Amino acid sequence: MEADWEERFAPSDTPDIERAREIIRVPAAERSSIQDAVLRRVFSKHVEEFNAKQGEIAKTSKSLPKIEWTMVMRDLPEPRPSYIHVQGDFTRQGDAVEPGTPRVLPPLPAEAPRNRLGLARWLVSDDNPLTPRVTMNRVWQRYFGRGLVETENDFGSQGSAPSHPQLLDWLASEFVLRDWNLKEMHRLILHSATYRQASAYRADTAEVDPSNRLLARQNRVRLEAEVIRDVALSASGLLSPVIGGPSVYPPQPAGAGQFTQVDRNWKADEGPDRFRRGMYTYFSRSAAHPGLVLFDAPIAQESVTRRNRSNTPLQALTLLNDESQSEFAAGLAQRVRAQASDRDARIRHLFEVCLARPPRAPERERLAAFLGRMADEFETDAGAREALGAETSEGAAWMAAARVMINLDEFVTRQ
Amino acid sequence: MNLKRTMLAQRTRRQLFEDCGVGVGKVALTSLFVGDSLYGASSGGARGTHHQPRAKSVIYLFMAGAPSQFELFEPKEELQKLSGQTLPPSLLEGKRFAFMESFVRKPPKLLGTRRKFARHGESGRWVSECLPHTAQIVDDVTFVRSVHTENFNHAPAKIFMNTGTPFFGRPSMGAWVSYGIGSEAKDMPNFVVLQSGPRGPRGGAMNWTSGFLPTAHQGIPFLSGGAPILNMSSPPGYESGRQAATVDAILDLNRMNMEMAGDPEISTRIAAYEMAHSMQTSGPELIDFSTESQSTLDLYGAKQGEKSFANNCLLARRLVERGVRFVQLYHSSWDHHGGPGETLDKDLDEVCLSADQACKALIMDLKQRGMLEDTLVVWGGEFGRTPMGEVRDTVGRNHHIDAFTMWFAGGGTKPGQNIGETDEIGFSTVKDPVHVHDIQATILHLLGIDHTKLTFRFRGRDFRLTDVGGNVIDKLLA
Numbered sequence: 001m002e003a004d005w006e007e008r009f010a011p012s013d014t015p016d017i018e019r020a021r022e023i024i025r026v027p028a029a030e031r032s033s034i035q036d037a038v039l040r041r042v043f044s045k046h047v048e049e050f051n052a053k054q055g056e057i058a059k060t061s062k063s064l065p066k067i068e069w070t071m072v073m074r075d076l077p078e079p080r081p082s083y084i085h086v087q088g089d090f091t092r093q094g095d096a097v098e099p100g101t102p103r104v105l106p107p108l109p110a111e112a113p114r115n116r117l118g119l120a121r122w123l124v125s126d127d128n129p130l131t132p133r134v135t136m137n138r139v140w141q142r143y144f145g146r147g148l149v150e151t152e153n154d155f156g157s158q159g160s161a162p163s164h165p166q167l168l169d170w171l172a173s174e175f176v177l178r179d180w181n182l183k184e185m186h187r188l189i190l191h192s193a194t195y196r197q198a199s200a201y202r203a204d205t206a207e208v209d210p211s212n213r214l215l216a217r218q219n220r221v222r223l224e225a226e227v228i229r230d231v232a233l234s235a236s237g238l239l240s241p242v243i244g245g246p247s248v249y250p251p252q253p254a255g256a257g258q259f260t261q262v263d264r265n266w267k268a269d270e271g272p273d274r275f276r277r278g279m280y281t282y283f284s285r286s287a288a289h290p291g292l293v294l295f296d297a298p299i300a301q302e303s304v305t306r307r308n309r310s311n312t313p314l315q316a317l318t319l320l321n322d323e324s325q326s327e328f329a330a331g332l333a334q335r336v337r338a339q340a341s342d343r344d345a346r347i348r349h350l351f352e353v354c355l356a357r358p359p360r361a362p363e364r365e366r367l368a369a370f371l372g373r374m375a376d377e378f379e380t381d382a383g384a385r386e387a388l389g390a391e392t393s394e395g396a397a398w399m400a401a402a403r404v405m406i407n408l409d410e411f412v413t414r415q
Numbered sequence: 416m417n418l419k420r421t422m423l424a425q426r427t428r429r430q431l432f433e434d435c436g437v438g439v440g441k442v443a444l445t446s447l448f449v450g451d452s453l454y455g456a457s458s459g460g461a462r463g464t465h466h467q468p469r470a471k472s473v474i475y476l477f478m479a480g481a482p483s484q485f486e487l488f489e490p491k492e493e494l495q496k497l498s499g500q501t502l503p504p505s506l507l508e509g510k511r512f513a514f515m516e517s518f519v520r521k522p523p524k525l526l527g528t529r530r531k532f533a534r535h536g537e538s539g540r541w542v543s544e545c546l547p548h549t550a551q552i553v554d555d556v557t558f559v560r561s562v563h564t565e566n567f568n569h570a571p572a573k574i575f576m577n578t579g580t581p582f583f584g585r586p587s588m589g590a591w592v593s594y595g596i597g598s599e600a601k602d603m604p605n606f607v608v609l610q611s612g613p614r615g616p617r618g619g620a621m622n623w624t625s626g627f628l629p630t631a632h633q634g635i636p637f638l639s640g641g642a643p644i645l646n647m648s649s650p651p652g653y654e655s656g657r658q659a660a661t662v663d664a665i666l667d668l669n670r671m672n673m674e675m676a677g678d679p680e681i682s683t684r685i686a687a688y689e690m691a692h693s694m695q696t697s698g699p700e701l702i703d704f705s706t707e708s709q710s711t712l713d714l715y716g717a718k719q720g721e722k723s724f725a726n727n728c729l730l731a732r733r734l735v736e737r738g739v740r741f742v743q744l745y746h747s748s749w750d751h752h753g754g755p756g757e758t759l760d761k762d763l764d765e766v767c768l769s770a771d772q773a774c775k776a777l778i779m780d781l782k783q784r785g786m787l788e789d790t791l792v793v794w795g796g797e798f799g800r801t802p803m804g805e806v807r808d809t810v811g812r813n814h815h816i817d818a819f820t821m822w823f824a825g826g827g828t829k830p831g832q833n834i835g836e837t838d839e840i841g842f843s844t845v846k847d848p849v850h851v852h853d854i855q856a857t858i859l860h861l862l863g864i865d866h867t868k869l870t871f872r873f874r875g876r877d878f879r880l881t882d883v884g885g886n887v888i889d890k891l892l893a
Contacts, residue, residue, distance in 0.1 A: 087882075088580075088582060089581075091511070151875075153873075153874050153875060154874070154875040156875060158875055159875070199676065199678075200675055200676050200677065201676060201677025201678065220676060220678045220680060222680065253645040253646050255638040255645065256645060258610070258615065258636070258638060258639075259608065259610055259615045259616075259619060259620065259636040262614070263614075263615070285583070285619075285620075285621070286618065286619025286620055286621065287619050287620055288620065290645050290646075293620070293630070293633070294630070295630075296630045299583075299584060299620065299621075299624060301582075301583035301584025301621065301624075302583075302584040302585075302626070302627065304627070305874075308629045308630050310629050310630040310631040311631075311680055311683045311684055311687055312630075312631045312687055313602075313604075313687045313688075313690040313691040313694055314604065314635065314644070314645075314646075314691070315687065316684070316687045316688045316690070316691035316692075317644065317645075317646045317647060317691045317694065317695075318645075318646050320646070320649070320658075320661075320662070320688075320691065321646040321647070321648060321649055321650055322646050323650070325650075326650045360671070362671055363668060363671055366664065366667050366668060366671070367664065367668070370660065370661075370664040373660060374657070374660070377656075377657055377660075381655070384652040384653075384654065384655075384657065385652070386652075387650075387651035387652030388650075388651070388652040396652070400657070400661060403661060404661060404664045404665050404668065407661075407665045407688075408665060408668055408669060408672070409669045409672060409680070409681045409684040409685075410669075410672050410676075413678075413680070415676060
């Protein structure tokens with residue numbers, strides 16, 4: 001079978017006439033299906049009148065709808081024996097194991113098939129409250145920076161107790177009642193008064209609940225790595241909204257691939273793919289895009305239920321100096337200048353685009369002072385202005401101001 | 416981080432802002448690099464030492480590819496005599512090697528070395544002619560000749576040496592150290608990775624990842640040549656004070672928001688920007704060798720701007736001077752199977768030549784500056800090489816996990832000795848076997864950390880660098 005397959009697909013058309021001659025010597029009734037196929041291919045390739053049709057055939061095949069292939073799984077007729085691998089080492093075989101659930105959890109029903117279907121049904125059965133609780137806790141965690149159960153990956157005896165057990169159970173039961181519709185649950189949480197609270201520090205609650213477990217206010221949460229790129233792209237007006245498709249190559253600092261065994265050539269995309277959302281960035285595990293890793297994107301080796309949120313000087317260097325950031329700042333400056341003509345209106349627009357609020361007076365004054373200084377600087381240093389790609393010193397100053405905005409803590413934080 | 420303490424710091428933020436013309440940095444520094452204030456202790460800062468540390472910093476010279484102990488440190492009379500004879504099959508039973516087929520096809524033959532050995536130093540340590548400079552520092556060095564590991568391919572073995580498991584994604588030693596005892600470096604990352612030789616190490620970033628520890632503890636690769644840190648240079652057009660003016664504006668606006676939002680993370684970010692800006696100055700200073708004397712440069716064989724192991728050794732000393740905890744140098748390639756580019760003759764000579772002098776220089780330089788006392792230097796690969804020859808274009812040696820040599824110097828180690836012994840042909844250890852987890856336990860011990868106590872809870876269980884193993888190598892301690 002394998003040999004047949006190879007024969008059919010091997011790119012061996014050069015000595016094909018020879019091969020065809022050999023096959024013709026075999027009586028037609030005795031030829032294999034592969035031999036028939038080879039004959040047909042050789043015939044259609046070398047006979048004049050077919051050649052004329054080839055172009056047409058190719059054109060027609062191209063117009064056929066593209067079929068996407070995907071892998072499916074099915075059970076082996078006889079299940080393969082499975083073993084515990086001691087400490088995860090595939091060379092150290094431990095006890096043989098059968099499909100089942102850990103003893104601390106409810107067992108699979110006796111009649112359930114011992115396969116993925118059985119597991120799936122067990123996961124969402126009415127007797128198993130863990131699945132909706134854990135799921136809702138993770139959704140909650142994304143919106144509040146921390147789950148109702150802080151140990152989101154441990155609901156067992158070593159985990160921490162929920163801060164609001166009734167709320168968690170209510171969310172879990174709503175989730176089941178709403179047919180496990182995640183989108184509805186996201187909407188439900190987003191519409192809640194708790195979610196929509198301000199996150200500002202409250203002196204009155206800081207004493208009784210310093211870590212804000214009881215959510216008397218919202219928490220400030222730094223954005224995830226990919227989203228930091230997304231908000232800047234969005235503010236800049238450069239975002240390409242294309243969904244899906246192969247990964248893309250936004251710029252990354254030269255030398256980022258230097259520390260792996262193969263320094264793959266990272267050629268930054270030009271055109272719209274340069275401005276796709278962060279989640280589409282090509283991910284090489286041995287040398288992931290530094291903009292992702294520095295902002296705590298997991299390195300795709302271990303499944304993680306929560307990301308770290310670090311806050312480091314190297315992040316500051318990235319937001320300050322990365323090539324992409326300069327492009328975003330230029331886009332944002334252009335957008336703001338097109339929107340309004342006088343300085344204060346532009347500053348207001350800049351704040352609204354970046355922070356979804358108008359500037360407070362001291363903020364407006366501070367940014368105006370910066371703009372004035374930068375305009376002077378770029379007026380006297382035409383080389384610097386040109387380095388920014390700005391036509392006027394005023395244009396360059398607005399790029400500098402936009403760069404300040406996309407570096408603010410508030411810009412990279414859900415406040 | 417102690418959350419309550421941080422919040423208390425916040426309550427006095429008005430006082431804090433009174434002198435904030437010079438920067439909020441002071442308070443924020445206590446929580447810098449820390450991670451997530453919402454999670455309190457679970458992702459907090461340094462845990463501190465468990466006992467009096469002997470070393471403050473580690474310089475780990477990772478000889479990527481696995482150097483041959485038989486050509487460098489382990490003369491074996493019996494192996495010389497038996498060279499060319501077939502290895503008794505009983506020794507191969509149950510063993511696993513990389514490139515098994517070459518041993519299965521034809522039973523391997525023992526291979527004596529063509530290198531000449533001599534005893535060196537007052538302590539009379541054996542070193543071959545390949546490493547004439549290393550031979551001069553043997554009295555400052557301890558050779559552990561009985562190291563054994565569990566993984567016979569490069570990437571898993573490197574990751575095992577660095578993270579204590581062969582699986583991708585667990586925190587590396589430098590990250591554990593940074594997490595455990597924190598940073599003294601004011602404007603440098605705490606865990607720096609340098610690289611020289613024809614290619615980077617197999618496994619790449621997995622070797623210096625922070626895994627599930629806070630990302631601030633990950634190893635930061637420094638680039639050779641120009642600016643050592645990615646994005647360290649200001650974008651074009653921001654010279655002559657414009658970058659400083661920009662950072663000032665960012666800091667001021669962040670401070671204004673701090674007054675409204677009162678989140679300690681803002682103070683941390685303010686401090687991060689201050690430090691980032693000072694790194695833009697300290698980075699170029701770090702790689703500027705003009706402050707080094709010509710004799711120091713000559714000692715290492717370092718040349719400004721060159722991509723070399725010698726430069727990296729000098730950089731390592733400069734980093735440790737600046738308080739960096741863990742500097743790891745990868746130098747490739749020591750993978751001498753016998754094929755093209757990996758012969759035990761010319762190619763081994765080449766890599767020895769590129770590494771030997773700088774190793775000596777590093778030890779001598781640290782010593783004369785009084786830094787060797789509290790700087791631990793580690794030299795070694797991810798495994799060793801077989802006493803049997805491997806027949807490729809020439810005869811080389813295959814990967815061997817049962818016994819190989821590493822050396823240690825400074826940082827509270829007892830110099831001038833050999834630890835461990837191997838059998839007559841160097842196949843297995845016969846005395847004082849040292850497992851990779853023992854090495855990790857010992858490195859942590861010298862830094863003041865009990866390897867069984869430095870843990871991090873992840874997915875419901877406490878993880879540690881040494882997994883469930885590891886014993887401190889008592890004989891190594893001074």
